[in-house]
Amino acid sequence: MTLFLLAIVFRVFTIQHSEGDKYRKLSTELTIRQDTVYANKGNVYAADGNLLATSMSKFTIRMDVVAVDSQVFEKNIVALSKKLSEMLGKTPGYYQRKLRSAKKRRNRYLLIARNIGYTDYLKIKQFPIFNKGVYKGGFIAEHKTVRAHPIGKIAERTIGYDDFRGEAGIEGAFADYMQGENGLRWKQKIAKNQWKPINDVNEKEPIDGHDIITTIDVNIQDITHHALLDNLAYFEAEHGCAVVMETATGEIKAISNLGRTSKGTYYEKRNYAVWESHEPGSTFKLASLMVALDDKVIDTSTVVDTEKGRIYVNNRKVEDSHRGGYGKISAARVLEVSSNVGVVKIIKKFYDKNPEKYYNKIAEYGFTKPIGFQIKGEGKPYVPNPKDKEWSKISLEWMAWGYGVSVTPMQTLMFYNAVANNGVMVKPRFVKELRREDKTEKLFETEIVNPKIASDETLAKLKKVLENVVTKGTARNIYSPNFSMAGKTGTAKKYIPKHVDEKGKTVFGHYSTKHYVASFAGFFPADKPKYSCIVVIHDPKKEKGYYGATVAGPVFKEIAQKIYTTTPIDNQSVDDKIEFASIEKQYLSFDKKLNKEYHEIPDVRGMSGMDALALLENIGLKVQVSGAGKVKSQSLRKGEKLIKGQTIILKLS
Secondary structure, three states, X not given: OHHHHHHHHHHHHHHHHHOHHHHHHHHXXXXXXXXXXXXXXXXXXXXXXXXXXXXXXXXXXXEOHHHOOHHHHHHHHHHHHHHHHHHHOOOHHHHHHHHHHHHHOOOOOEEXXXXXXXXXXXXXXXXXXXXXXXHHHOEEEEEEEEEEOOOOOOOHHHHOEEEOOEXXXXXXXXXXXXXXXXXXXXXXXXHHHEEEEXXXXXXXXXXXXXXXXXXXXXXXXXXXXXXXXXXXXXXXXXXXXXXXXXXXOOEEXXXXXXXXXXXXXXXXXXXXXXXXXXXXXXXXXXXXXXXXXXXXXXXXOOEEEOOOOEEEEOOEEEEOOOOOOOOEEEHHHHHHOOOXXXXXXXXXXXXXXXXXXXXXXXXXXXXXOOOOOOOOOOOOOEOOOOOOOOOOOOHHHHHHOOOOOEEOHHHHHHHXXXXXXXXXXXXXXXXXXXXXXXXXXXXXXXXXXXXXXXXXHHHHHHHHHHHHHHHHOOOHHHOOOOOOOXXXXXXXXXXXXXXXXXXXXXXXXXXXXXXXXXXXXXXEOOOOOOEEEEEEEEOOOOOXXXXXXXXXXHHHHHHHHHHHHHOOOXXXXXXXXXXXHXXXXXXXXXXXXXXXXXXXXXXXXXXXXXXXXXXXXHOOOEEEEEOOOEEEEEOOOOOOEOOOOOXXXXXXX
């Protein structure tokens, strides 16, 4: 016993003195820890202050059914089931069966609800049983922070993200600025494995991330998105994009990129406007004509013989869409009617012996290298150089009418915007400033890429020609006497590379007669341009239409028209007494429906949500609406007896 006692005394002495520091350090590590105080990620705002992206708290609610006393469980299960039914939608009986089954199986991690907001979290926390807390009520709440887009999926690819998917769009480009700096706080372990702060203040306060103020205008964005969406759906196109840019500043006021799903619906699939490099077709003819005009080898009045609309260049056919051709026309008219033969003959005549001169001008127009956006994923343009091995005997002539070159929609828009901006080429930009605590910390100014792309004389002539394209050229179908527009249509056949088809047969590379790219680029008002705009639509259903004027032009017109009426432009008057036939027809049809005496439930499918709401409420029904756009389905069938006070649920597309 004496030896045993001496051993204990020796061990206590050793632990206390020889190994004391070691165990005191271990004790501190087990009972004191340094917690991270996470900084709030910055928000993304539109130019007008509307919130585009923000961080929101989401909760997953679970239940440890074993922790709940059986008597408490039996006494409150009915009340809890009713509350869950009211909040989550399923029947009280469903929740009773679910809870009883979990109790029987001794489930300690039963899923109740996912992704509920903070307000609902506070409510569910006070439900019967749950209000007893973690240990007696089995209430488990798992918190996470997610990025939310208050305006929905609109411009989602451009707003972007910074998460497990990578870095994309504005959020990806400015991720370092938006994250902020995390803070630190010491906590001490207390009873029941809980931790409490040691001090009243943090050891290091978190610094919230920068807010991003974009150039996006929510109203113009909404207009652009829905104008593009409607036409994509009508023409059953594969994908498309539309961009609106402020002429003087280069600020992108709206950008919409929509791709088709296997079900025929559309969503923000890729940032086509920035990413996709493709053959532009006839919108490139403006650059060709500008080269010739600025070099003074032609004038807009120069006569060009388009013959019968068909010529051959080194045994390769160049043909106009108009059968029989246009005969002898002016150079201005060549662009107005988009004569392929005319523009090829001009460029071939004056640049065939010196193609470098033509190429150098195209380079000055910004087509030979990427624009250089802060957001990732910009497509690489391709313009053949006479010094390259790929240069062929037809490269120059094919470039003249937009084939054999590959550029992004943003590059084409930047060029057209420079024409509208009196030759000053400005870089498109998506961000205006970085702000923290309502103080501007970094301002992004307008960046000039080229101070003068052409002479004032050349620009004045081209502006008039582009206006004539709308008034009496290929885009006369979108002409309006109420507001002026200028621009150029584009229709390009898609190149199908060499491949093996479904039958195992090798198909050599060729230009398709079934797949097209329809586009329209221009600006408005024509005399004092405020905005430039481009619309590009890929693979519209050929049976419904594939020309730029038919497919892309109406989108441009709708965007311009609605911006005119909702966003007043300097000194631009709009006569609101003018009657548009299509709008007047819709109004009379709706007015007739509204004033009709109903005894049965009407069919409102296909009507706009606002019109359907007004009609149904006017005849005495209560209306619940989900979604946006046109009515896709209604809960009460057409022809059912109308009972005033009934509730009808509308789902919008």
